[in-house]
Amino acid sequence: FKQLTGFSPSDYLSRLRVHRAKELLISGSGTLREIALKVGYKDEFYLSRRFKQETGAAPSAYNRGTFQRVAVLLTPYASHLLLLGLEPAVIISDSSEYLNTSGLQSPQTMRFINADCSAEQVKSLLLDNNIELIIAANQHLDEYGLNAEQLRAVAPIVEISWMELGWKEHLRLIAQVIQRRDRAEQWLTEYQREEQLARSLVQQSRAAQEIITILVIKPEHLLVYGARNVGCVVYQSLGLQPPSRIKEDMEKLGDKFHSIPIMISELPQYAGDRILVIVFPDAKGSTAHSDVIFKSNYWSQLPAVQQGNVHLLSHDEWIPYNPVSIRLQLQRAVSLFTSN
Known part of the structure; x- marks a missing residue:
């Protein structure tokens, strides 16, 4: 044993x-x-x-505010911690591409553990790094075969639900865990002021009168986005109008509504007056799979395409879902919708 x-x-x-x-x-x-x-x-x-x-x-003297060696599963929660002034000791993830530190001090000693490692390897590496706390969502633990019962022998685990909560709730809960709620609320108050100014600017633009569709092309899926990722900024922060079917799902599910997969033949039912397109590359970095969409008659016959109201956006800039990235997306969206 x-x-x-x-x-x-x-x-x-x-x-x-x-x-x-x-x-x-x-x-x-x-x-x-x-x-x-x-x-x-x-x-x-x-x-x-x-x-x-x-x-x-x-137990009565257990002080959560002294956490120094925290591990997180997947990079969005690392951005939350960095915003709150605590650099994670370890990130367990399959990628570091969405760790946004713009405006923050860059990580100095943070270590990455590949999420594809076995549970025993992850446990061993966490023990080697003297981890005091693990922050993760059960969804991600299950996805990577990292059972909470296995990791609890290393350190206590705080479960922060991923799809059930929006990024603001993520930030507040993580701040509560490490006793930095004041810092989180101060940041959110500043963001709210920026959000209100951004909305007032965009509501004076032509986009305010349009239906905006967020189309995401992945190697294996064609998706229309809802209230998360870039949809959070476009529809919630800026108050722009989604396609009617997306609006119905957003009203039912709120922050839980991520996206809906569609067939290429369904494009006319979801395409609005303006289309924001994000193409995910395949494992080799190619985006050639998007040609199936762009060269189809379904695509060429869309009014937004014929009128040139299509914007191709970078997935690195517009997909990350954490406070730092959302703030940058808000700034980019104002520029996108108010420029000539």
Whole structure:
């Protein structure tokens, strides 16, 4: 057992229980006695003794504001932490391309772990980096086969839901975990002022009278975007109008509505007066798969195409979904819709 985990069975179980207790303390889930019973201890006194053995402090003295060695699963949450002034020690991800640090100090010591590594490799690397806390969404843990029960022996895990919440809620929850809520609210207040100014400028443009479609071409899918990514800026921040079918889904699902896959024959049903197009390259970096769309009769017959109201946007600039990237997208959108 020790060869496989690095711990004796009793030490491993103790770590699991203490780390789960930390998770419950972070979330404010119950009294110390209730937490003790939830993690398998007979009372709060026994929990306190074990907790102090593991951490050097009693549960009542557990200070979340002192986290220094935090790991995140996938890069968007790394951008949230950097904005809050805490550089993640480790990012577990399949890519670093969406880690936006514009306007922030660039990461100095942050380490990347490929999400395709085995769960045992990830655990070993996290232990080597003395991780104190892991921030992840269950969706991403499941996607990469990194079960929360496996990683809990390394450090407590705080689950921040991905698709169920918007980027502002992500920021607020992460700030609450590391006790930097004031910093988050200050940033959001500044963003709200920029958002209001941007909306007033764009609402005076021709785009305010148009239906705007966000079309994303991937190697395997053709998608129309809704309330997330660039759609968050275009439809929510700037108040521009989506196609009617997208609007219906946004009203039902709010921030949860990411996109809808469509067939090429359905393009006329979703194409508005202006089309924003984002092409994702394939594994080799080619965008040749988009020719199937651009050379089709369905595409050439769209009024927006015939009138030249099509904008080809970079996926690196317009897809990332984190506070820093959204702020940059807002600035780019104002320029896009108000320029001649």
